[in-house]
Amino acid sequence: MSGWLERLGFALGRALRTFRPTAPVPTASPAKSIESDPPPGSSNLGIFALSDAEMAERKISVVTIGELELPTGEIVACDPLITGLSRPAFSRKVKPGRYPITLFQAQGCIAAATLRFGPGLPMRWELATFVPDRPPAYNSEFLEFIVDDAVASFMDKSVLTLMAEPEELDDYLADVACSFDRFGMDNPIDGNPLNVAMCDTGYGDGAYRSFWGLDAAGEPLLLITDFEVLENADGRENNQVTDG
Numbered sequence: 150m151s152g153w154l155e156r157l158g159f160a161l162g163r164a165l166r167t168f169r170p171t172a173p174v175p176t177a178s179p180a181k182s183i184e185s186d187p188p189p190g191s192s193n194l195g196i197f198a199l200s201d202a203e204m205a206e207r208k209i210s211v212v213t214i215g216e217l218e219l220p221t222g223e224i225v226a227c228d229p230l231i232t233g234l235s236r237p238a239f240s241r242k243v244k245p246g247r248y249p250i251t252l253f254q255a256q257g258c259i260a261a262a263t264l265r266f267g268p269g270l271p272m273r274w275e276l277a278t279f280v281p282d283r284p285p286a287y288n289s290e291f292l293e294f295i296v297d298d299a300v301a302s303f304m305d306k307s308v309l310t311l312m313a314e315p316e317e318l319d320d321y322l323a324d325v326a327c328s329f330d331r332f333g334m335d336n337p338i339d340g341n342p343l344n345v346a347m348c349d350t351g352y353g354d355g356a357y358r359s360f361w362g363l364d365a366a367g368e369p370l371l372l373i374t375d376f377e378v379l380e381n382a383d384g385r386e387n388n389q390v391t392d393g
Contacts, residue, residue: 255384
């Protein structure tokens, strides 16, 4: 499929999906966290310090969409519809395994995506950087990934070499991006546990940053990508306080 036809088909598919309501089953919100200073550029990491009641008051809901297979522990985050570019992996690796992906939703949007690597509460936060293997035009100090199609994907780095040709991978990711409604997971090869997670990104296109939540030993407990819908860990429009 040619590039412009692929983009046109993707845009039409996403436009149609916006009129189909979803009803994800909410899960319990993350456990209460100790206080920690968020790194520069984020006011939303306090979401992990909220109780279920506080999450509800701030109009934030939570859904776990599945578990991401990470056999190498190298996590790739990218816009799946951007082709012909090296897809970046985060500089920090995690222990290989299978980890749950949770989405925070507010104002009818997906506000953040989280990977949880173990139990416990973050003691401090670290801005997630990417391995510097992108072309210079997309090098914004390797602190974020570019989204031009209002969708993000997360996968193990080994997915990038799973198929014989780069074009085959591009076509696969485009097909998955066009098939899901707001979020989803898929296995590229039947019988192979390797999978890919995708979700809509906040209000659409942008350059999005991620943050590691670390334990006392500096090991990652979670990774959160903020899609800039929340403000000060609050999902209400204009942060309006409800009466009562």
